[in-house]
Amino acid sequence: MNNLPLIIKREFISRVRNKTFIIMTFLSPLILIGMIGVISWLTTLNNDEIREIALVDETGKFIQDFKNTENVRYLDYSKLSLNDAKDSVVIKKLYGLLYIPLKSTNAELSKAIQFYAEDSPNLSVINPIEDLIATKLTNQNFEKEGFDLTTIENSRAKVNIQIENFTGEKTSKMSNYVKMFFGGAAGYLLFMFIIIYGNMVMRSVIEEKSNRIIEIIISSVKPMQLMMGKILGTSFAGMLQFLIWVILGGVLLLITSSLFEVSPSPVASGAAIDAVQSNSNEIGLLLQDILRLPLIFLVCLFFVYFVGGYFLYSSIYAAIGAAVDSETDSQQFMLPVLIPLMLGIYVGFFSVIENPHGTVSTIFSMIPLTSPVVMLMRIPFGVPWYEIVISVLILFGSVIFMTWFAGRIYRVGILMYGKKASYKEIWKWLKY
Known part of the structure; x- marks a missing residue:
């Protein structure tokens, strides 16, 4: 009997009904806005000296x-x-x-x-x-x-260069910063999601293993089904949370656009334009640049890379959880998992922003352990469709291999107690 749907449902419901999940889903955007406000206030307070x-x-x-x-x-x-x-x-x-x-x-x-x-x-x-x-x-x-x-x-001549693309659309001078912000936010959000929900999977495995509940579950469920159920159930909870944030963000963006009355009319030219009108036009162009971004495409690819990146890393987290008896024992295996994610963040903020189509940016957007973060940072700058397809195919190919690889560790590790797992010991499990 295939118990995978039951396991997915159990994991999903246990996550969604959790009070922390409900509170953080709706409070996280407010906390983020509040943090930005507090930082701005502190900066102003510091400058008031x-x-x-x-x-x-x-x-x-x-x-x-x-x-x-x-x-x-x-x-x-x-x-x-x-x-x-x-x-x-x-x-x-x-x-x-x-x-x-x-x-x-x-x-x-x-x-x-x-x-x-x-x-x-x-x-x-x-x-x-x-x-x-x-x-x-x-x-x-x-x-x-x-x-x-x-x-x-x-x-003295005062020059105010107007930026326009070859199709006649005027853009703001802050256009690259807008792309950097949205790409960086998407990449960093994915980075945080993978760590948070990957750790949830690992803790769930460790908890069931330490309570010896796993022995009862394994009697009626195959280890591979149990691992996949935990990964899928937690990922659905993460996607639901992100979908709620997208809806709230979209509503806020539409409200902001209507307040500033963004219109596609070109910026007036001539020496008679004063500073106030210039600033107003710049704000209008900036909001137009935001609306011109492939936001829907970026959100869709966020889900694609979230699923791929999450499955890739969660299978590793599940294998680590099965190999250890406590969270303390898991620390020796965490650094190799976090290094690629941190590398992706640093490459994104220092290489992608400087040259989104450069060799370093392109290579790291293809490597499966870093592509979920780096590719999302590149997308607002415009990425050829074939590069995205290649990146996604490599990512999901790696997911299949890593799931198989982690499954072999998981099926042995969940029944191992009282012995600290080492890399040498885990290598032996792969041969069983």
């Missing part, structure tokens, strides 16, 4: 150019000597001291300016100071050479 910087300007030419901002306040210490100014800054615990010495030429001055601080100053503070002084010195050099600064300023 007012940094007080003392100025010792021996030239007397720069002090009037340093204007206070929301986060930086400049204090004129030019009447003090450098040593007295340093002592005062230390006592009052100011952010730092900018020292502009008196030099005979601008060339000498540009190399003699110093910033004193207890800790290394933030680039967001140093860069504006450097730009301000460099602009001032440049203008002084122009005046010395007899150039008219007004004419030079009026002659």
